[in-house]
Amino acid sequence: MEWGPDLLHALLRACTxxxxxxxxxxxxxxxxxxxxxxxxxxxxxxxxGKRMLIKGGA
Structure with a gap:
């Protein structure tokens, strides 16, 4: 698979x-x-829903 959107899409789908x-x-x-x-x-x-990196933050 070449570098590009297809590879990124596959990696994002595999990420948990x-x-x-x-x-x-x-x-x-x-x-x-x-x-x-x-x-x-x-x-x-x-x-x-919303996700926060820091509680009460952005």
């Missing part, structure tokens, strides 16, 4: 850590990576 996946996607949005638009997050389990 919801916080890690959400943080990865947040950073990719924040830094405006062009490959982010190609990722389909519909089939990636991102959990439910």
């Amino acid at each position: 850590q919801v916080k890690a996946k959400r943080l990865f996607l947040w950073f990719s949005d924040r830094h405006g990576h062009t490959w982010r638009q190609a990722l389909e997050t519909d089939h990636i389990d991102l959990g439910r």
